[in-house]
Amino acid sequence: MEIEVLKNLQWLWAAFSVAWALHIGYVWSLSGRERKLRSELEDIRNMLQEHNKSED
C-alpha cells in the first residue's frame, strides 16, 4: 500500500516538474528573445544616428 502511494507520488512529482519546467523554459525563451531584439534595435538606432551625422 505504502509502495503504491510512493509510486504514485513519483508520477505526480514528474507531472508537476515537467509542467513547471515547460513554463519556466518558455519564460526563459521569451526573455532571451526580448533581450536580443532590444540590443538589435539599439544597434540599428546607433547605425541610423551615425548615418544622419555623416550626412550633416
Next chain:
Amino acid sequence: MSESVPKTLAVFTGISVLTTVYLIFVWVPTEATMGIVQRIFYFHVASAAVSFLGFFIGGIAAIRFLNKRRNSLDDLSVAANEVGLVFAVVNLVTGCLWAKPIWGVYWAWDHRLTSMLILALIYIAYLILRESISEPGQRAVVCAVVSIFGMVDVPIVYMANRWWRTQHPAPVLGGEGSLDPNMAFVLFFTMFALAMLFWCLVRTRQGIEALRRETDALRREVHALT
C-alpha cells in the same frame, strides 16, 4: 517578467499560482479510486481550458485583424496562440504522465487524445509558417487564416469524448460525471490562476512582437539608405 506586464498583475499571478500549489498538494481531499496521482487532474484540465481560451482569443483576434488590418490584433493573435500552445503541450505531457500509472500506457490513439495532438500540431505548423514568411503583411494574413482554422478544431477536441467512445474519462463538468465541491473549487481556482499566468505571458509576448515589428521597420529603413 517584461515591462509589458504591470507589477500588480505579476504579483497577483504569483500569489494565485502559489495558492494553487498549496490547494492541490495540501488542501484538496485525495480521490478514492486513483489515489494521490489524481491530483495531476487539476493542472491537466486547467491547462487544457487555458489553451482553449488562448486559441479562441487568437482566432477572434485573427478574424478582427482580417477586418480591420490593425497590427496590434496580429500581435495579440500570435501571442495568444503561442502561449496557448505552451499550455496545450503541458496538457498533453501531464496527460501522458497521468495515463501511465492509471492505464498502464503513456498514450492511446483515441479520439480525445488524438484530436488534442492534432490541435497542438496545427499551432506548431502556425508558428513554423510565421517564421518562414518574411513579408509582414502576407505573414499576418496567412497566419490569421491558419489561426481561424485552428480555432475551429477546439470544439471538436472538447466534444470528442461526448461524440465518440473514448478511453479518456467522461467530462466531469457539464457532463454525466460529478465532482466533489472541494475538488471543483480547486479546479476552478487552478483555471483562474493559470488564466492569470496566461495573460502575463500574452502581454510579454505581445510586447516582443511589437519590438520585432519596430526592429523590422528600422532594418528596412537602413536597407533603403545603404
